[in-house]
Amino acid sequence: MGTDTIKKYEKEFLLGLYERMFLIREFEEQVKFLFLEGVMPGTIHQCQGQEATAVGVCTALNNDDFITSTHRPHGHALAKGVSPESMLIELFGGVTGCCKGKGGSMHIGDVDKGMLPAIAIVGGGIPLATGMGLAFKMKKTPQVVATFFGDGATSEGAFHEGINMAAIWDLPVVFVCENNFYGASTHVNKVTRLKCIADRAAGYGIRGETVDGNDVLAVYEAAQTAVQECRDGKGPVLLELETYRITGHSRRDACQYQPKEERERWKNNEPIGAFGRVLVTRDDVDEGDLEAIRSQVEQTVVSAIKVGRSAPEPTVADLLTDVYA
Amino acid sequence: MKRMSIAEALREGIAEEMARDEAVFCIGEDISVPGGWGGAFTVTLGLEKLFPDRMIDTPIAEAGFFGVSVGAAVMGMRPIADVQYGDFLLCAMDQIHSNASMLRYMSGGTVKVPMVMRAPVGATGRGAQHARSTERFFVGTPGIKVVAVSTAYDAKGMLKAAVRDDNPVMIFEHKLLYGSKGARAESGAVDATSEIPEGDYTVPLDKAAVRREGSDVTIIGWLLMAHLAASAAESLAAEGVEADVIDARSLSPFDYDTIGASVRKTGRVVIVEEGPKTGGVSAELAAGIAERFSDSLKAPVVRVASPDVPVPFAPVLENAYRPDPPRIIAAVHGLMR
Incomplete structure (x- = not known):
């Protein structure tokens, strides 16, 4: 991310990217704290360090475009516009949450915001995205679907079947692989001989591209190009976004499988700090602007947590509803 | 038509x-x-x-x-x-x-x-x-x-x-x-x-069908087994045993209204299933009937199903695998004793 690139864009647009990335970070940090405190039920898979992939891709989408997500969905949801309040209510198991307390962390979603409930079986959401793309093509709407998945999912059969069908039918699907180098604790080098996951695109006859997934503008630009190709009927596209999870796979994971130097290197390059450092090279942005955004976001999250904690729980009668339409 | x-x-x-x-x-x-x-x-x-x-x-x-x-x-x-x-x-x-x-x-x-x-x-x-x-x-x-x-x-x-x-x-x-x-x-x-018939019609997804009426025993099947149950019922009628034959048709949910009306009438139930007996659909149906209609049952529900083996190839083995009218009739005889 160069100082030239940063000058191409409007200040408001750039600060918006910063704000959404920081919202994800702050949301995740506060949720982690609530878990460690023992006040939040369930389990969590968090995305600290991966904020640029979610924000970069979702910024390239329209409101009526869709995403599918994974067991690690909080960042994708916030980036697509699902409200922090409805998510926190859901995480606390409240009946007014985005899934009425029936989904929880791993199934966060809101179709009104263009996000299918997250699919927590690794790779399981990929064929769904192909089907959504098929629906858009059959209905002749200009919509696009971006499907997020990790490096681990590219070993699943569902990845192969889903991406192949999108390829043979030219569907408007952006396959977004967030390569954070670990499937749970297993390093990507142990599960594929490829140096580069984007090379898998050649196997399906589609375009693939590897992008610095911690550079929000690089992600945004790559996603914008891919989305446009899809809208023009030239999809699908496979984007590999290299990033790093600077938190555990799930709660109470001390990440002892990540070498210390590797972790430190990625922490020093985490996307929010990196973006902030480039942002302030602009004449019209200073650290005070960023500080103001951060404190406003902190307030947003604090009040969302308050709403989440006080939301009414479902009644036992709710157990039996919403099984069938 | x-x-x-x-x-x-x-x-x-x-x-x-x-x-x-x-x-x-x-x-x-x-x-x-x-x-x-x-x-x-x-x-x-x-x-x-x-x-x-x-x-x-x-x-x-x-x-x-x-x-x-x-x-x-x-x-x-x-x-x-x-x-x-x-x-x-x-x-x-x-x-x-x-x-x-x-x-x-x-x-x-x-x-x-x-x-x-x-x-x-x-x-x-x-x-x-x-x-x-x-x-x-x-x-x-x-x-x-x-x-x-x-x-x-x-x-x-x-x-x-x-x-x-x-x-x-x-x-x-x-x-x-x-x-x-x-x-x-x-x-x-x-x-x-x-x-x-000419023109549009639908059949509800949650209703069993009574294929034959009788008052002595209820035989429940679906797919091919509904046909074999009806065939067995014809043979039974020749010997004076009248069977209600129910094509379960809706397997989830089961139509316990239709099934229950028959069980209350006959008090005897044979369920016929193609597929291994253990953990089959008939196991669930038998338990559901027992829970709901035990007061009406004159004897425990009987299942006629395939043995707990994969489907074999040789015709003689496949025919032994698949429930057939003689086995259904034998099960009814056992219940009527």
């Missing part, structure tokens, strides 16, 4: 629904290849001429195209997904079980998955892996409706009801009942043709 086979009735039902609603489309392997077979059992034969843009032949990728169907359904389409053999549903199990059946619940009722799944089942001279009765894996899957069609009239009416339903509906069909013709005809086929 015209006489039709199940394959013909399904084809007509699909064509009518596709003509009625542009959101309806068919997806599966070899379903619309010119010069091909119209699916493994001719059900979709020729439909590509009527609906060239809505007959989608897929790669051999069941998990993929069932997932594709779920995704398309969530976005407002109404896919009819077709596997060549019910055994192949197991390749798609995650998409059916984790996604099709659960999306509505885990979205808090904000997502609908209006999709139809069609699967041929039954032991038919193909050995173990193209022969299973896979109903058991879907009965007891909340979020999916499961039906089994044993007549052409039901096949068309239930197909149409399934397409119009806003939920995932699994339709089981039996290879020996299709009435497929030409190169796709089955040896040992059983006549399941019906008079099909």
Whole structure:
């Protein structure tokens, strides 16, 4: 991310990217704290360090475009516009949450915001995205679907079947692989001989591209190009976004499988700090602007947590509803 | 009125629904290849001429195209997904079980998955892996409706009801009942043709059918076993035992109103199932009947099912595997003693 690139864009647009990335970070940090405190039920898979992939891709989408997500969905949801309040209510198991307390962390979603409930079986959401793309093509709407998945999912059969069908039918699907180098604790080098996951695109006859997934503008630009190709009927596209999870796979994971130097290197390059450092090279942005955004976001999250904690729980009668339409 | 086979009735039902609603489309392997077979059992034969843009032949990728169907359904389409053999549903199990059946619940009722799944089942001279009765894996899957069609009239009416339903509906069909013709005809086929009325009709997805009335014993079956139960009942009548024969038809949910009325009348129940006895559909049905109607039962519910083995190939073994009228009659004799 160069100082030239940063000058191409409007200040408001750039600060918006910063704000959404920081919202994800702050949301995740506060949720982690609530878990460690023992006040939040369930389990969590968090995305600290991966904020640029979610924000970069979702910024390239329209409101009526869709995403599918994974067991690690909080960042994708916030980036697509699902409200922090409805998510926190859901995480606390409240009946007014985005899934009425029936989904929880791993199934966060809101179709009104263009996000299918997250699919927590690794790779399981990929064929769904192909089907959504098929629906858009059959209905002749200009919509696009971006499907997020990790490096681990590219070993699943569902990845192969889903991406192949999108390829043979030219569907408007952006396959977004967030390569954070670990499937749970297993390093990507142990599960594929490829140096580069984007090379898998050649196997399906589609375009693939590897992008610095911690550079929000690089992600945004790559996603914008891919989305446009899809809208023009030239999809699908496979984007590999290299990033790093600077938190555990799930709660109470001390990440002892990540070498210390590797972790430190990625922490020093985490996307929010990196973006902030480039942002302030602009004449019209200073650290005070960023500080103001951060404190406003902190307030947003604090009040969302308050709403989440006080939301009414479902009644036992709710157990039996919403099984069938 | 015209006489039709199940394959013909399904084809007509699909064509009518596709003509009625542009959101309806068919997806599966070899379903619309010119010069091909119209699916493994001719059900979709020729439909590509009527609906060239809505007959989608897929790669051999069941998990993929069932997932594709779920995704398309969530976005407002109404896919009819077709596997060549019910055994192949197991390749798609995650998409059916984790996604099709659960999306509505885990979205808090904000997502609908209006999709139809069609699967041929039954032991038919193909050995173990193209022969299973896979109903058991879907009965007891909340979020999916499961039906089994044993007549052409039901096949068309239930197909149409399934397409119009806003939920995932699994339709089981039996290879020996299709009435497929030409190169796709089955040896040992059983006549399941019906008079099909002109015009639109549907058959509810949650109602069993009483195929024969009698007051001594209730025999419950579905698919091929409904036909064999009726045949056994005719033999029993010759010896003075009158059986109620119920085609369970709706396997999830079971129609305990119809079944219960019969059990209260006869007090004796034989359930006939093609498929291993242990953990089968008949186990659930027997338990459900016992829980609800034990006061009416004169004897414990009896099951006639296949042994707990894979489906064998040799005709003599396959015939021993599949419940038949003599075994059904023997079970009734045991109950009447």
